Amino acid sequence: MEENDEETYDQTEALLSSDVQRRGDSQLGFKLYKRRWFVLLVLCLLNCSNATIWLTFAPVADQSAEYLQVSLEEINWLSLVYMVVAIPLSFGTTWMLDTVGLRATMILGAWLNMVGAVLRYVGTLLDPSVQFPLVMLGQTFGALAQPLIIFTPTKLAALWFPDHQRATANTIASMSNPLGVLLANIISPTMAEESKQIPALLLAYAVPACIVCFLATVGIRSSAPATPPSASAELSGTEPFVQGIKLLLMNKAYLVLLLCFGSGIAVFTCFSTLLEQILCVQGYTNDFAGLCGALFIVFGIVGAGALGLYVDKTKKFTEATKINMSFTAVACVAFSVVCLLREQKAAVAVVCSFFGFFGFSIYPVAMELSVECSYPVGEATSAGLIFVSGQIQSVLYIILLQALTTPIADSPLSTCGAAVLSWKVPMMVMGGLCTVFTCIFVIFFRTRYRRLEAEEAAAYRTKRSYGSTNTEHAPSVDT
Numbered sequence: 256m257e258e259n260d261e262e263t264y265d266q267t268e269a270l271l272s273s274d275v276q277r278r279g280d281s282q283l284g285f286k287l288y289k290r291r292w293f294v295l296l297v298l299c300l301l302n303c304s305n306a307t308i309w310l311t312f313a314p315v316a317d318q319s320a321e322y323l324q325v326s327l328e329e330i331n332w333l334s335l336v337y338m339v340v341a342i343p344l345s346f347g348t349t350w351m352l353d354t355v356g357l358r359a360t361m362i363l364g365a366w367l368n369m370v371g372a373v374l375r376y377v378g379t380l381l382d383p384s385v386q387f388p389l390v391m392l393g394q395t396f397g398a399l400a401q402p403l404i405i406f407t408p409t410k411l412a413a414l415w416f417p418d419h420q421r422a423t424a425n426t427i428a429s430m431s432n433p434l435g436v437l438l439a440n441i442i443s444p445t446m447a448e449e450s451k452q453i454p455a456l457l458l459a460y461a462v463p464a465c466i467v468c469f470l471a472t473v474g475i476r477s478s479a480p481a482t483p484p485s486a487s488a489e490l491s492g493t494e495p496f497v498q499g500i501k502l503l504l505m506n507k508a509y510l511v512l513l514l515c516f517g518s519g520i521a522v523f524t525c526f527s528t529l530l531e532q533i534l535c536v537q538g539y540t541n542d543f544a545g546l547c548g549a550l551f552i553v554f555g556i557v558g559a560g561a562l563g564l565y566v567d568k569t570k571k572f573t574e575a576t577k578i579n580m581s582f583t584a585v586a587c588v589a590f591s592v593v594c595l596l597r598e599q600k601a602a603v604a605v606v607c608s609f610f611g612f613f614g615f616s617i618y619p620v621a622m623e624l625s626v627e628c629s630y631p632v633g634e635a636t637s638a639g640l641i642f643v644s645g646q647i648q649s650v651l652y653i654i655l656l657q658a659l660t661t662p663i664a665d666s667p668l669s670t671c672g673a674a675v676l677s678w679k680v681p682m683m684v685m686g687g688l689c690t691v692f693t694c695i696f697v698i699f700f701r702t703r704y705r706r707l708e709a710e711e712a713a714a715y716r717t718k719r720s721y722g723s724t725n726t727e728h729a730p731s732v733d734t
Contacts, residue, residue: 288480291415295424297474298361298407299431300467305368305404306435307442307460308375308397309337314443314545315456322379322450323387333394338646340398345643348402350496352410353633356478364403365471371396372457372464379454390457402639405432409622409638414479418710419567426563426619430556433615436527437552440545485710499632503640508628508702513644515696516621519580520645521652522587522689523614526551528653533678537597538668547607554608555615562616570707572624577697579613579620584686584693586610591682597668628702630709652688656681 312319312333320330352360371393378389408428412421447456503509531544558579566575586609593602622638629637660676669675 286482297470298428302431303435304464306432307439310439314440315447318447318450322453325387337398342646344402349635349639352635358475358478362471364400365468367396367400369464369468372461376457376461406639409634413634417484422566422623423563426559429619430559433552499636511700515692517644517648518692521648524649525652535670550608551611555611558612558616579617580693582613584690587689588686591686627704627706630706
């Protein structure tokens, strides 16, 4: 297995080198285009818009159920449909990104996102008997768009950005999704205090979706710049999709990352989904749970930004991921303890901030690491399979943790309503799972940075071939 993997890598490295030599001196300095920032902006706005559509109804579930004349369980399905749709569509999305191209994928995602947002608003204006079906159809269109959007950051960073900006670009694009989640938790309760305000809320989410769709359709004119920003960009996704899957399944380092980081995604999904139910047992209000969720996201975005800049400068992908996963495991265990304590708001808030700061920052770096350890497999394929692993494990974790809860007969401080459940055992299990998979990753994950090595080999051979004294590989910028 390893020998076949090494042979594939060596062939790709040779192809990179010969290709750079063939083009001559013009490729000694790669050209960057300012337009890359516009493409990144469109993706960020699209990712943020899709996240707000996803969680529109969760913060105002009671008002939504009253307006649409359905049960709370049916309202919950407006969010769960994203998870249900994402898993089977993920393979098609990775194929599309690596085969059809970035431009077509982003534009299709933008149109699905816009159609979904508009359908939801139109549905609220029609007869009550068709309101909920149309709103659910709109949510389904948004769910169809999610994989097309959320898989794109790694591909965009590889095609448009040089090696010293890739992790930063990936971080900016990836963190726009939790920013959208945060905005939804702020905007929805503010705009829809009463059920009759639901149509206005959906209109407020539809307008940005239409604007972003226009920007994507008109502004994104190509999948990649005229000239690549790095040696690896030109050969991005050269491995056929099926062959790429085979290479990933033979890559020990990638499989460890797939399992362990997928588990990390699952833990974060459980935390975000169950936070309010966990805290209400000990008397914490919904407002406080919302504050903890906001701190979790805000500190996560800050941590991701800082780590992205650090990794871009040092290229220490593995070290950064292992250290942050270790701190994340500590934070998860700490949360499993403090969430069971009463009247400890400060401790709970601090732990949630700590959890987000180290946990969220792993995501974009781990996605870049998945590309480095699996190159020359397409970026969308390597990053997409990890997302699929996270979604599958998320479903399993949520089912497991809910099954481990036990009813509490008497809980005088509870703010949960009629049903009060003990989360002591589920939280200990979650902390244990996070710790176990972190230990597996720290002990067993080892890899070469194949993409960086291929770029360095191509540059070195070109310099030797031409004997140029001006051998700086710094990119030039299009003005």
